[in-house]
Amino acid sequence: MKSPSSAADRQQSLLAPYLQLLVPLVLAHMLQSVGGLLDGLWVARLLGITGVAAISSFFPVFFVILSVIIGLSAAVSVLVGQAWGAGDFRAVRRVAGTALCVAFVLGLALALAALTGAEPLMRLLGTPPDILHEATSYARTVLVAMPLTFTLWTCMALSRGAGDPQSPLWAILAATGVGAVATPVLVSGWGGLPALGAAGAAASSIVAQCVASGVLLGRWVRARHPLLADGLRSRDVRFDLATGTRMMRIGVPASLQMLSMALAEVVLLGLVNRHGSTVTAAYGAATQLLSWIQFPAMCVGIAAAILSAHVIGAGRSHRVPAVIRCGLALNAGVTTLFALAGSLMAPAALRLFLHDPASLEVAVGMLRTVAWSVVLLGWSNVLNGALRASGIVLLPTALGMLAILAVELPAAWVLESRLGLPGLWWAYPAGFGAMLILHSACAAAHWRVRSRAVRVAAA
Structure with missing residues (x-):
């Protein structure tokens, strides 16, 4: 894998490097939108208005969490991009270690809070009593998976910052395909599986994220990505306070x-x-x-x-x-x-x-x-x-x-x-x-x- 700084330095035109980033980014956003649309259609068809309402009642919390994820991803992309452009792979791994630590801790905090706080949270949002149980199950399932969600988004930001937007695209493509199949199975309980209702849509997302993580890691291994060049046991892959502070500032x-x-x-x-x-x-x-x-x-x-x-x-x-x-x-x-x-x-x-x-x-x-x-x-x-x-x-x-x-x-x-x-x-x-x-x-x-x-x- 070539350092993208060479493309930025040697090519007369920046159009090619731009398109190498832009096209996979746009396609990835489209796939995520399609995945969300398919999930919504399955829930509406299998559970009706109550299922849609149960999931919709969680949207305010989801938007707050998404804002945090996007902010963290923006910081990770910039910091790893600077280290990558400098050809300093030790710094790349240091940013990666710090980002993964921050992501996992944030996700874990949300997951632990969800164990006892999901129902009070949904009550605070004014969820109607007739969908409170369904909405709470959905919220708890989504929040418990936050360590995985934060970690996956951080890894995709690391990959893009290191000039590899194709790997996240393939990961999202795999997740979209798996989610399209898993959502109806888990919502309705096909094939002898328990019917999870609205929580099945959240469980489907967990399955899809696991698959996406495997695809992303597999592509890194095959490409001999510098993040894995010395193995994840490298002493550079750890939390660094100075890097973490810069990450928060962005x-x-x-x-x-x-x-x-x-x-x-x-x-x-x-x-x-x-x-x-x-x-x-x-x-x-x-x-x-x-x-x-x-x-x-x-x-x-x-x-x-x-x-x-x-x-x-x-x-x-x-x-x-x-x-x-x-x-x-x-x-x-x-x-x-x-x-x-x-x-x-x-x-x-x-x-x-x-x-x-x-x-x-x-x-x-x-x-x-x-x-x-x-x-x-x-x-x-x-x-x-x-x-x-x-x-x-x-x-x-x-x-x-x-x-x-x-x-x-x-x-x-x-x-x-x-x-x-x-x-x-x-x-x-x-x-x-x-x-x-x-x-x-x-x-x-x-x-x-x-x-x-x-x-x-x-x-």
């Missing part, structure tokens, strides 16, 4: 920004709900399709962070602006194509979820209003990813949260009062546009100061 702000975005969605959903169930259904269907349009916008930001970390680790920080420019151009092309395809296919695709003409019209209007602004989000993600890799974390995070809480949400209230329902949809472009402006100003200021420092040092 991961915690990233998690907070994810939480602020989730909070904004909750507030917007509350505004949408005031317009009745028809609009709520349209909003839910449109956001499903929008998530697919957002895949390249999210993934190009991840790729920008990893490639920036590689060139910084290799001692070629002056190449980061080139990484940014290539990422901005790639986002403009790929995300625009996704947005255009989504807009053109919106009526046909949304009919899979909506049969009422009124709700279909609302959903199409929302999607076509918001889709183009996802390009702005992608540009912002590229800048944010490069800044994160450069060690600038708190300010971009604060600016992103400012755009969400001080622009997007107020815009929703103001525009709804003036334009009616369409005003809610225009809040998304307003928020994404504000985020792009703020992150652009932050990036420009950072590189201006850095260039001045380099000139002074050279003089």
Whole structure:
């Protein structure tokens, strides 16, 4: 396996390294979305509305946990990317050891808390009494598996940061296939197995994650990955306090920004709900399709962070602006194509979820209003990813949260009062546009100061 720093240093164009990261990342996100959709369809078909409600009642907790996982993954990708770009495999293993320790401890804490705290948690969330038992079983099963979940996501982040996004893709492909088969078996108890109900969907996820872990580890072994070159018994594979501190400085702000975005969605959903169930259904269907349009916008930001970390680790920080420019151009092309395809296919695709003409019209209007602004989000993600890799974390995070809480949400209230329902949809472009402006100003200021420092040092 070649060090990706060689690709970043020697190739005239950064397009090939970008695509080597971006394509597997987008495909992996698509597979995860398909897996979630299949699980939902099986639960709806086999358990009906009560099963769907039991799983949905856990979503607020899931979003918080997902924010933590994404923050940790972002930090791991940057730190291992810098070590990998420098060709310092001891540092790679040190980051890996620290990340795995942090991931396992966080997962274990959640698992232990779930043993006695799952039911009180679901009561606190206001779960209806008729689904409390089913929801508690599902929540407990999901939370008990958190050590595995955190560890698997961390290993995939390590692999991507080390320039190998293909292994996580194959792992997720295997998990999706296994989950599609295991979910109906465990939910309904086919083949003499006990029927687990909603908890069967969570148990299916555990089985799928075990398979994914095996696939990922198997590919590492076959590729003689440096993480395994000296065996996991290497003294470098251990918790390192300094590395852990750097990890928290990157991961915690990233998690907070994810939480602020989730909070904004909750507030917007509350505004949408005031317009009745028809609009709520349209909003839910449109956001499903929008998530697919957002895949390249999210993934190009991840790729920008990893490639920036590689060139910084290799001692070629002056190449980061080139990484940014290539990422901005790639986002403009790929995300625009996704947005255009989504807009053109919106009526046909949304009919899979909506049969009422009124709700279909609302959903199409929302999607076509918001889709183009996802390009702005992608540009912002590229800048944010490069800044994160450069060690600038708190300010971009604060600016992103400012755009969400001080622009997007107020815009929703103001525009709804003036334009009616369409005003809610225009809040998304307003928020994404504000985020792009703020992150652009932050990036420009950072590189201006850095260039001045380099000139002074050279003089």
